[in-house]
Amino acid sequence: MIEWIPLGLVVLGLLWIVIVYNGLVSLRNQVQNAWKQIDVQLKRRHDLIPNLVTTVKGAMEFEQDTLEKVISARAKAVSATGPHDKAVSENMLTQALGKLFAVVENYPQLKSNENIMQLQEELTSTENRIGFARQFYNDIVASYHIKQEVFPNNFVASIFKGFKKEEYYSAEDADRAVPQADLSLRKK
Amino acid sequence: MPFTFIEIEEAKTRRIWIFFLVLILLHFAVLASLTAAAAEILSLPYDTFFSPRLMGWLIVLSLASASFHFGFATLDTIHFLHDNLAAVKPDPADGIHQRLLNIMQEIQVVTGNRKRIDCVVIPTLAMNALAAVDLRGNATIAITEGLLSRLTRPQLEAVMAHEAYHILSGDCRETTVAASFFGLPSAALGKISGGFAPGFRFSPSFLLAWTLLKLSQIFNMFISREREYRADAGAVRMTRNPIALAEALNLISRNWRGVGSIGEGFEMLCIVSPAAKALDETDGWRADLMSTHPPIRKRIEVLSKMAHQELSERIAKTAPTGRPDAARPAEPVFYALDPHHQWQGPYPLAELSALAWISPLTWISDGGAGIERAWKIPSIDPVIFMNRLKQDAMPVTSSLCPSCRQPLLETLYERTPLRQCHFCGGILIETAKISRIMARAENSFTDRISSLSKTVMKENQLKQSGHRAQNINRTMITLRSCPQCKNPMTRTFYSLAYLVEIDRCNFCGLTWFDPDELEMLQCMITNKMAGDPLVERTT
Numbered sequence: 001m002i003e004w005i006p007l008g009l010v011v012l013g014l015l016w017i018v019i020v021y022n023g024l025v026s027l028r029n030q031v032q033n034a035w036k037q038i039d040v041q042l043k044r045r046h047d048l049i050p051n052l053v054t055t056v057k058g059a060m061e062f063e064q065d066t067l068e069k070v071i072s073a074r075a076k077a078v079s080a081t082g083p084h085d086k087a088v089s090e091n092m093l094t095q096a097l098g099k100l101f102a103v104v105e106n107y108p109q110l111k112s113n114e115n116i117m118q119l120q121e122e123l124t125s126t127e128n129r130i131g132f133a134r135q136f137y138n139d140i141v142a143s144y145h146i147k148q149e150v151f152p153n154n155f156v157a158s159i160f161k162g163f164k165k166e167e168y169y170s171a172e173d174a175d176r177a178v179p180q181a182d183l184s185l186r187k188k
Numbered sequence: 189m190p191f192t193f194i195e196i197e198e199a200k201t202r203r204i205w206i207f208f209l210v211l212i213l214l215h216f217a218v219l220a221s222l223t224a225a226a227a228e229i230l231s232l233p234y235d236t237f238f239s240p241r242l243m244g245w246l247i248v249l250s251l252a253s254a255s256f257h258f259g260f261a262t263l264d265t266i267h268f269l270h271d272n273l274a275a276v277k278p279d280p281a282d283g284i285h286q287r288l289l290n291i292m293q294e295i296q297v298v299t300g301n302r303k304r305i306d307c308v309v310i311p312t313l314a315m316n317a318l319a320a321v322d323l324r325g326n327a328t329i330a331i332t333e334g335l336l337s338r339l340t341r342p343q344l345e346a347v348m349a350h351e352a353y354h355i356l357s358g359d360c361r362e363t364t365v366a367a368s369f370f371g372l373p374s375a376a377l378g379k380i381s382g383g384f385a386p387g388f389r390f391s392p393s394f395l396l397a398w399t400l401l402k403l404s405q406i407f408n409m410f411i412s413r414e415r416e417y418r419a420d421a422g423a424v425r426m427t428r429n430p431i432a433l434a435e436a437l438n439l440i441s442r443n444w445r446g447v448g449s450i451g452e453g454f455e456m457l458c459i460v461s462p463a464a465k466a467l468d469e470t471d472g473w474r475a476d477l478m479s480t481h482p483p484i485r486k487r488i489e490v491l492s493k494m495a496h497q498e499l500s501e502r503i504a505k506t507a508p509t510g511r512p513d514a515a516r517p518a519e520p521v522f523y524a525l526d527p528h529h530q531w532q533g534p535y536p537l538a539e540l541s542a543l544a545w546i547s548p549l550t551w552i553s554d555g556g557a558g559i560e561r562a563w564k565i566p567s568i569d570p571v572i573f574m575n576r577l578k579q580d581a582m583p584v585t586s587s588l589c590p591s592c593r594q595p596l597l598e599t600l601y602e603r604t605p606l607r608q609c610h611f612c613g614g615i616l617i618e619t620a621k622i623s624r625i626m627a628r629a630e631n632s633f634t635d636r637i638s639s640l641s642k643t644v645m646k647e648n649q650l651k652q653s654g655h656r657a658q659n660i661n662r663t664m665i666t667l668r669s670c671p672q673c674k675n676p677m678t679r680t681f682y683s684l685a686y687l688v689e690i691d692r693c694n695f696c697g698l699t700w701f702d703p704d705e706l707e708m709l710q711c712m713i714t715n716k717m718a719g720d721p722l723v724e725r726t727t
Contacts, residue, residue, distance in 0.1 A: 030300065033300075034300060037297065037300075037301075041297070114283075117283060118283070118286070121283065121286065121287055121290065122290070124290075124341070125287075125290035125291070125293065125294060128294045128345075129293065129294050129297045132294055132297045132298035132426075133297050133298075135298060135428070136297065136298055136299070136300050140300065
């Protein structure tokens with residue numbers, strides 16, 4: 001009977017390694033998925049902007065400069081490649097959209113336009129989704145790091161080389177300095 | 189209670205699991221008591237009944253019956269919402285419903301799309317929301333039209349996050365499991381306590397079983413209250429906006445929250461108790477033992493503390509990094525929560541007074557402990573708000589608004605004199621004068637008012653109003669004090685036909701209408717009398 005105990009312990013140990021390894025793999029994939037979800041939401045915002053521009057350009061003939069800034073900020077955001085470039089260009093797009101909606105406030109016929117209201121709601125929702133996607137990404141990265149670092153999981157994480165630290169999403173300095181564009185439809 | 193949402197969530201999860209285990213043990217204790225009672229009645233020796241084999245069978249049978257009950261209870265949960273509460277899918281062509289669909293998507297994003305959650309709208313003016321999961325794993329959040337129309341975007345987001353948390357944390361299933369475990373023993377004891385047949389031998393073990401069953405109900409309610417605190421913390425983790433949830437709860441607590449014939453199992457999963465019992469909002473051991481939901485006041489208190497944590501982070505960011513000038517006396521500064529739920533500041537008093545959006549209900553902090561409504565802070569209240577009232581040409585009365593605690597102004601509506609709050613728009617009027625206003629229809633109604641009123645009309649068509657009115661009459665709640673005599677006002681419906689909630693003072697014959705309520709009532713009555721569709725009178 002006693003001779004079975006070491007074998008049992010070895011089996012339990014292997015089982016524990018399998019569980020921890022699978023947990024780490026699962027979290028690593030969730031982190032990758034969460035990062036891609038941010039891109040999905042950014043793409044959604046890029047797709048909404050042409051509709052917005054088409055809807056407002058007829059009524060805003062004296063505000064072509066504002067519209068052009070939105071179009072060019074969108075173009076830069078779409079073509080941005082690195083994480084830093086992306087963050088900067090997306091921030092510029094947020095500012096340009098904020099200015100556009102501030103200008104829309106001066107056009108009563110646009111303010112009460114059903115299409116504009118819908119687009120504004122869609123953009124507000126997209127802004128929130130981008131924020132939430134980033135928040136979820138950071139939360140899942142934190143869980144992944146905790147799983148890797150706690151004792152005794154850190155042994156398993158070090159045995160298998162595929163688990164490395166992921167970067168947190170953090171606002172750039174410029175992002176912090178600029179107030180967030182208000183695209184909301186909140187009632188006062 | 190801990191300070192941050194993460195600590196609260198963890199602490200509550202631990203407590204819920206411990207109490208849930210106790211609940212399961214109580215189930216077996218009830219079962220053993222009933223077995224002992226059966227042995228006493230049949231005059232059989234205990235060892236026959238308590239043999240390991242028989243007890244094993246009893247446990248298997250009990251688990252099978254609980255599983256059977258659970259299966260039936262959860263099989264058609266979603267259909268129950270559609271059939272009994274007339275819940276419908278949101279209409280994407282309706283702007284407000286589209287906003288709900290968008291918010292649902294946002295909640296999916298913040299939870300990492302862990303589970304697909306649908307949403308439905310219950311066509312009632314009441315303000316409540318609940319979550320349900322069926323046996324097939326379909327999850328739905330049901331929200332009332334009244335809540336949907338009256339909450340701001342961040343508030344609605346917070347409520348949806350609260351309900352989504354109930355689904356994702358397994359609260360919906362746990363509630364049904366608990367109900368399933370005690371379903372059969374409750375029915376058996378209910379039958380017995382209903383009356384003894386001639387020749388029935390009473391056994392003391394029945395009394396023990398009954399006591400244990402009552403104890404299990406108390407435990408179940410305790411777990412339910414802990415779940416609410418945890419779901420509040422979970423909602424804050426998702427939205428990072430405790431004040432939005434606190435304000436939503438405050439708004440719901442001041443309005444009718446019944447959602448029709450809903451059943452006990454669902455009651456626990458509503459954001460606030462739909463029964464609107466006075467007991468729910470009181471302190472003391474009885475309320476602590478018998479309520480399915482914690483008092484809203486306590487929930488708001490916990491959320492305010494979380495908001496202060498958030499505010500502290502902002503203060504740390506805005507604090508000057510250089511050495512403070514010790515010679516210069518520090519001018520008091522304030523932080524204020526703007527209408528978009530963002531903390532702004534620090535502002536000296538002069539700058540704070542100049543903010544266009546500040547009102548007596550704005551949340552303010554001086555950077556120290558806690559946050560308070562602006563009207564509660566003595567250094568702000570008389571300075572800012574009295575100055576604003578003086579700018580109005582209308583005469584100021586001695587009556588104070590029950591929400592904002594500011595003097596009401598004398599004004600005319602439909603050529604009838606009444607008292608109105610400059611800040612929140614609430615109206616105080618002699619009850620006898622209401623019929624005058626109802627008979628006049630000089631002002632047209634906005635789309636929003638018509639839409640809200642239409643929902644009530646639908647409500648009447650569903651013929652559920654009578655039942656709800658009876659419920660509320662049995663459990664009248666006094667939430668406000670009369671602006672004139674300071675006696676508690678009674679919250680009730682205007683009438684059984686027109687389910688608009690009002691606060692009445694039975695001592696001096698005054699009625700208080702929250703913002704929109706008077707117009708809604710007028711819109712409903714006018715259109716019903718005229719027999720025209722509501723939309724025809726809209727502007």
